[in-house]
Amino acid sequence: MTTPATSTVPVTTEAPVRTAHRRRYLMCKPEHFTVSYTINPWMEPANPTNTAKAVAQWQELYDLYQKLGHEVELIEPLPGFPDMVYTANGGFVIGGRAYVPRFRFEQRGGEAPAFADWFRSHGFDTVEPREVNEGEGDFLLVGDVILAGTGFRSTGDSHREVGEVFGREVVSLNLVDPRFYHLDTAIAVLDPVEGVAQGGPEHATIAYLPHAFDEPSRRILHERFPDAILASEADGEVFGMNAASDGYNVIISPRATGFAQQLRERGYNPIGVDLSELLLGGGGIKCCTLELRGA
Numbered sequence: 001m002t003t004p005a006t007s008t009v010p011v012t013t014e015a016p017v018r019t020a021h022r023r024r025y026l027m028c029k030p031e032h033f034t035v036s037y038t039i040n041p042w043m044e045p046a047n048p049t050n051t052a053k054a055v056a057q058w059q060e061l062y063d064l065y066q067k068l069g070h071e072v073e074l075i076e077p078l079p080g081f082p083d084m085v086y087t088a089n090g091g092f093v094i095g096g097r098a099y100v101p102r103f104r105f106e107q108r109g110g111e112a113p114a115f116a117d118w119f120r121s122h123g124f125d126t127v128e129p130r131e132v133n134e135g136e137g138d139f140l141l142v143g144d145v146i147l148a149g150t151g152f153r154s155t156g157d158s159h160r161e162v163g164e165v166f167g168r169e170v171v172s173l174n175l176v177d178p179r180f181y182h183l184d185t186a187i188a189v190l191d192p193v194e195g196v197a198q199g200g201p202e203h204a205t206i207a208y209l210p211h212a213f214d215e216p217s218r219r220i221l222h223e224r225f226p227d228a229i230l231a232s233e234a235d236g237e238v239f240g241m242n243a244a245s246d247g248y249n250v251i252i253s254p255r256a257t258g259f260a261q262q263l264r265e266r267g268y269n270p271i272g273v274d275l276s277e278l279l280l281g282g283g284g285i286k287c288c289t290l291e292l293r294g295a
């Protein structure tokens, strides 16, 4: 019996060629890092923290960004604001315009004016918010579209507001697992340059953790991003989705080994940076990184 020719041809799916793009980031050295209150399930004030270790781990991320050719700006850390290291929550910036956060919890409230001052003094068109929102923690730009998370921190009204501020389509997504309370703990944007749903089945514009979302949001993600990488629970639990990508290099938790493999298969270059100390505050690589998109 002869086998039909079609079944003997091995299916080769070539990983696409990726391109690294130079980024401009805002970071904040965790000089005052500790865990003195609980506003997410990861934070346990009874567990000791080591500020020197947090600074050393953060420094590795900072140095790596420089080595990869990115430009990194710094904001002065304020005493009494141990969470200020998580600059992703400090705003959302597109085209030289910065939408300022309004924090859900009073413990972080004092960070907002500091970030607003930083944006103003660095020439950004700075927009004060009316609605509760936690910046790039809950807003992710993919192509022309803003993916916006709600359920724990940023409100649904802030989704409308961010859409008005930037004149862009906003896709609202509902987070349902308290451990993944910000959108950037559940979705990693891998290739923000390409428009939504462009590219072939291997394109993989984003990666996400399906169980962090309710059923309607999972359906939206599936329809918009049929090519997405679906992360395992194990990779999600070590904050694997909290990653920073330049379109080729993807900085991830070294514990997210399955995700690293998925990235390699799609032509990305995963690089591990261990921020275990900062995970005690419920944050990782992306949380410590705010993208400053210029005009």
Ligand code: ARG
Pocket (backbone or CB within 6 Å): 039, 040, 043, 083, 086, 088, 089, 108, 136, 137, 138, 182, 184, 185, 281, 282, 283, 284, 286, 287, 288
């Ligand atoms: N302790 C901080 C908080 O709960 C962590 C913020 C993490 N940031 C992020 N973009 N996911 O607000």
